[in-house]
Amino acid sequence: xxxxxxxxxxxxxxxSNPASDAISDVPAAGVRPSPLTSHPTISTGTSxxxxxxxxxxxxxxxxxxxIEESGTTDFAGALLRYYAAEGICQGHxxxxxxxxxxxxxxxxxxxxxxxxxxxxxxAVDEEKMKIAWRYERLGQAGERGTRTDEKPFxxxxxxxxxxxxxxxxxxxxxxxxxxxxxxKICQSLAQSLSSSSPNSIHRLVxxxxxxxxxxPPGANQPENFLGFFRTLRSLLRQHPTRLTAMITLPLELxxxxxxxxxxxxxLADGVIELTPFPHLMDASNSLAxxxxxxxxxxQPQGMVKFHKLPINTERGEDGAGAGNTLGxxxxxxxxxRKFVIKPxxxxxxxxxxxxxxxxxxxxxKDVEF
Numbered sequence: 001x002x003x004x005x006x007x008x009x010x011x012x013x014x015x016s017n018p019a020s021d022a023i024s025d026v027p028a029a030g031v032r033p034s035p036l037t038s039h040p041t042i043s044t045g046t047s048x049x050x051x052x053x054x055x056x057x058x059x060x061x062x063x064x065x066x067i068e069e070s071g072t073t074d075f076a077g078a079l080l081r082y083y084a085a086e087g088i089c090q091g092h093x094x095x096x097x098x099x100x101x102x103x104x105x106x107x108x109x110x111x112x113x114x115x116x117x118x119x120x121x122x123a124v125d126e127e128k129m130k131i132a133w134r135y136e137r138l139g140q141a142g143e144r145g146t147r148t149d150e151k152p153f154x155x156x157x158x159x160x161x162x163x164x165x166x167x168x169x170x171x172x173x174x175x176x177x178x179x180x181x182x183x184k185i186c187q188s189l190a191q192s193l194s195s196s197s198p199n200s201i202h203r204l205v206x207x208x209x210x211x212x213x214x215x216p217p218g219a220n221q222p223e224n225f226l227g228f229f230r231t232l233r234s235l236l237r238q239h240p241t242r243l244t245a246m247i248t249l250p251l252e253l254x255x256x257x258x259x260x261x262x263x264x265x266x267l268a269d270g271v272i273e274l275t276p277f278p279h280l281m282d283a284s285n286s287l288a289x290x291x292x293x294x295x296x297x298x299q300p301q302g303m304v305k306f307h308k309l310p311i312n313t314e315r316g317e318d319g320a321g322a323g324n325t326l327g328x329x330x331x332x333x334x335x336x337r338k339f340v341i342k343p344x345x346x347x348x349x350x351x352x353x354x355x356x357x358x359x360x361x362x363x364x365k366d367v368e369f
Contacts, residue, residue, distance in 0.1 A: 027040075028199050028200070028201050029090045029091050029092075029151060029201075030042055030043065030086070030087075030089075030090030030091070030092060030151065030153065030201065031061070031201060032057075032058070032153055034055075034056040034057065034058070034060060034311075035055070035056070035057055036054070036055040036056055037056065037060075037311060039056065039060045039061070039062075039311055040060070040061045040241050041056050041057065041058030041059060041060050041061065042058055042059055042061060042086075042087075042090070042092075042201065042203075042244060043058050043059070043086050043090075043153050043154035043155075044058070044059050044065070044079065044082065044083050044086065044154075044246070045079075045081075045082030045083045045084075045085055045086030045087075045154065045155065045157060046079060046082045046083075046154075046339050046340075046341070047154045047156075048339075048340050048341040048342065049079065049339075049341055050154060052306065052330070052341060053270065053309060053310065054309040054310065054311065054312065056310070056311065058153070058154075059244055059246075059270075059310070060244075060269075060310050060311050061201070061240060061241050061242065061243065061244055062236050062237065062239065062240030062241065062242075062243060062244070063236060063244060063245075063269035063270060063310035063311065064204075064232060064233070064236060064244065064245040064246070064247065064268050064269045064270065064310075065244075065245070065246045065247070065268070065269065065270040065271075065272065065310070066247050066248075066249060066264065066265065066268035066270065066271045066272070067079060067080070067246065067247065067248045067249070067272045067273075067274065068248075068249045068250075068251050068256065068261075068271065068272065068273045068274070069248065069249075069250060069251060069273070069274040069275075069276070070251040070252060070273070070274070070275050070276070071251075071252060071275075071276050072252060073276045073301075074208075075274050075276060075301065075302065075332065075334055075339075076248040076274055077207060077208075077248060078159070078334055078339050079246070079248075079339060080205055080207055080246055080248055081106075081107050081108055081157075081159075082108065082157055082339060083203065083205065083246045084096065084104070084107055084203065084205050085107040085108055085109075085155070085157055085163050086154065086155055086157075087201075087203040088107070088163060088165065088166075088169055088171070089110065089151070089155050089163075090151065090201070091168075091170070092170065092200070092201040092202065092203050093170040093171075093172060093192060093196060093200055093201065093202045093203070094170065094171050094172070094202075094203050094205060095172045095174055095188070095189055095192065095202065095203065095204045095205060096171060096172070096173055096174065096205045097174045097176065097185055097204070097205065097206045097207070098174070098175065098176040098206075098207070098214045098215070099207055099214070100173065100175075101173060103207070104165070104171055104173075105162065105163075105165070106162065107162070107163040108157040108158055108159045108160075108161060108162070108163060109157065109158055109161030109162050109163045109164065110155050110156065110157060110158070110161075110163070111156045111157060111158035111161065111337065156338075157338075158336075158337045158338075159335075159336055159337060159338075160336050160337060170200075172188065172192055174188045174189075176214055176215060176216075178216045181215060181216060181218075181219050181224070182219070182224055182225070182227065182228035182231070185206075185228070186228065186231045186232065186235070189202070189204060189235060189243075190235060193235070193239055193242065193243065198242075200242065201242055201243075201244075202239075202242055202243045202244070203243075203244055203245070203246070204232075204243070204244070204245035204246070204247075205245075205246060206245070206246070206247040206248070207248055208248055208249075208250055209247050209248065209249055210225065210249065210250075210253065210254060211250060211253070212253075220254070220260070222259075222260060222263075225260060225264070226260070226263050226264065226267065229263075229264055229267035229268065230267060232245060232267075233267050236269070247268070249261065249264070251273070256273070265307065265308060268308070269308070269310040269311075270306075270308055270309050270310045271306075271307040271308040272304065272305070272306055272307070273304070273305040273307060274302055274303075274304060274332060275302050275303045275304075275305070276301055276302035277300075277301060277302050277303075298333050298335050299333070300331035300332060300333045300342075300344060301331075301332060301333060301334055302331065302332055303329070303330065303331055303332075303344065304330040304331060304332050304341050305330075306330075328343055329343065329344045329345065330342065330343060330344055331343075331344035
């Protein structure tokens with residue numbers, strides 16, 4: 001009587017090299033599918049920003065993110081540092097343009113979070129149904145990860161600390177050449193993509209593009225600047241599961257009304273604008289204090305606008321409506337330990353009982369003794 005081995009698909013020849021199949025099936029570190037479209041995504045290093053990128057819970061691979069900032073501040077640089085630090089923690093290849101090794105050594109370090117397991121559990125938790133244990137490990141959407149035996153998708157960084165570069169850190173410093181600025185960047189990036197492992201993830205970091213302190217005068221010519229964006233877009237489409245890019249642009253030097261910036265926004269997959277609050281605003285009556293601070297919360301430093309998001313689908317942007325990230329007023333808060341983006345709303349004026357009632361705050365008429 002003939003016997004056949006079970007669990008073998010019919011019509012499929014066994015692989016001569018099982019190890020190669022196993023390597024291809026293993027996902028790269030720091031990559032998970034989008035809950036909206038199943039595109040592979042990575043974390044930007046800022047959990048609040050991950051949750052606002054069109055419902056993908058991260059930055060989709062094969063896409064670029066252009067962060068514009070008005071004024072002379074550098075809040076966008078904090079997002080860029082989180083993005084680079086997250087790549088180093090995940091073992092990704094980080095390409096840093098024009099700022100040198102000192103910028104990498106100043107990246108924020110991972111904060112030390114207190115373990116929840118050491119806290120005493122209530123008696124009610126001990127009497128939970130046994131069937132619920134498998135659901136507890138799933139966690140909630142956007143959670144950083146509850147298991148201790150695996151890396152979190154998004155680390156928590158502390159700006160007061162400095163990252164400890166591992167011995168196997170993959171950091172590629174790309175200097176800016178006065179003769180061939182953008183061509184050298186694209187050539188170095190393309191060469192690294194072709195020579196590295198097919199499962200490697202690459203992050204391109206471009207701080208303050210077109211800044212006179214870093215770039216030569218001819219870099220702002222449309223044929224050079226927009227040609228770079230077209231070449232970068234081509235590389236992103238050629239490597240849709242391996243490459244992402246984050247770029248910051250100072251609007252004080254190149255406003256959004258100029259055709260150069262408008263074309264750059266078209267060629268970029270995502271566009272975010274940071275508008276810091278004026279420095280001369282009265283602190284006692286400022287919008288920052290009244291609009292962002294709630295109790296012990298910290299005051300926001302400016303507003304956030306999402307002009308464009310990567311991978312828009314027919315389902316819309318995170319449930320397209322009045323409450324999505326494109327139509328909601330958002331503010332950012334940068335403290336010594338974190339960068340947070342959250343909704344911005346002004347509280348009702350004192351004495352306006354109708355507004356307080358709509359906001360859910362109790363009025364004098366609602367209080368009964």
